[in-house]
Amino acid sequence: MENNNVFNFCNISDECIKCGKCIPECTIHRINPDEATSPRGFLDLLAGVQNGELELDKNAKDIFESCFLCTSCVQVCPNHLQTDFAIENVRRDIADKYGITWFKKVFFYLLRHRKIFDIVAKLGYMFQTCGFKIEEEKNAMGSRFSIPLIKRGRLLPSMKKTSFLNKYPEKIPAKKPKKRVAIFIGCLANYNYTEVGDSLIKILKALDIDVFIPKKQMCCAAPAYFTGDFDTTDKLSKYNMDYFESFIDEVDAIIVPEATCCAMLKVDYEHYFKEYAPEYLEKHKKINSKIFGASEWLYKETNLVDILKTKEKNKVKVTYHDPCHFRKMLGVWQEPRALIKENYKFTEMSDPNICCGFGGITIQTEKFHLAQKAGKIKADMIDETKADVVAAECSACRIQITEALNRNNSNVIFKHPLELIAQML
Structure with missing residues (x-):
């Protein structure tokens, strides 16, 4: 797609009333309290780029790439401004000007070519032990799982056969x-x-x-x-x-x-x-x-709740993290809890709606120090619940939270809600 469209950042920036409701909710501002890295700061800078008052230089690039795109600002904004969409568009301009890092290009190529991705994934499964040390741990559910551990201490999910x-x-x-x-x-x-x-x-x-x-x-x-x-x-x-x-x-x-x-x-x-x-x-x-x-x-559409009511209660204690893209963007948060509560002891963490800090590929690679800071907040919150399991309906959250819990030396393990439900069936 040729970049013939010029996104008008001022259309969004001009509607910002600078009320500041977004700032306490902003993931990046929470760990880097700077007006530049706040939703209204982003919008002011975007207007500056639009008007030619600010050059889209590497400093601006660094600022715009620090947003986690958690949409917390969109959720609380009285004008429902699509700050996330504006930042996604300026990142297009950044990509056009500075290019995309080679490993991202390779990854995106694989996303566009499923058959080649299948081959790479198969090779990844076969050779992952060459670059990773496999560790097995017994989890609170009584089963076993393995996670490849990078030598630097970074946890990443393994490829399946x-x-x-x-x-x-x-x-x-x-x-x-x-x-x-x-x-x-x-x-x-x-x-x-x-x-x-x-x-x-x-x-x-x-x-x-x-x-x-x-x-x-x-x-x-x-x-x-x-x-x-x-x-x-x-x-x-x-x-x-x-x-x-x-x-x-x-x-x-x-x-x-x-x-x-x-x-x-x-x-x-x-x-x-x-x-x-x-x-x-x-x-x-x-x-x-x-x-x-x-x-x-x-x-909403099945009798799953009625079936779960016939099953015995499980002694495992579960807490739930709200993925940003479910609760904030789609309003889905009560349903997974209702299903989990039928068979498990449930405990709510102090603020399940705070972003876990995954933030996308750039945050996870070039700005991982930001992901670590945000992840620490979430991991501490999870540990405070004394839960055995933390659940979330998002594999990106799973990567981030598992990593953060590991750095916390936590015994809490991650399960997708569907895994918990399936076990009861």
């Missing part, structure tokens, strides 16, 4: 189906945390629901979008909409067990299409009405 999309047939029919759903799995759950998809399949089978796994689905484009690679965003978003359209009338819903993917498909696609591809808006509107977060749909 077979991806979720290659593990199951395209159609998993139910005996007496009440509904039919498609699954959009997300890249991390596809290649790394395949137990999320396994759990979802188990739950849908228990509910006697027909399952359709669209094999040609591609990445939602969130990693590229948040980095400023709008060319990759354009290709993947349009491809997914065209592909979803081919089967949307045959399913009751497309369910997504990943907060970031779900928000990208529902909200970010709409913002992107409105600005850069208005011809896709009607198509997106039709498809969007059938896209749901997994726990949201299971709670």
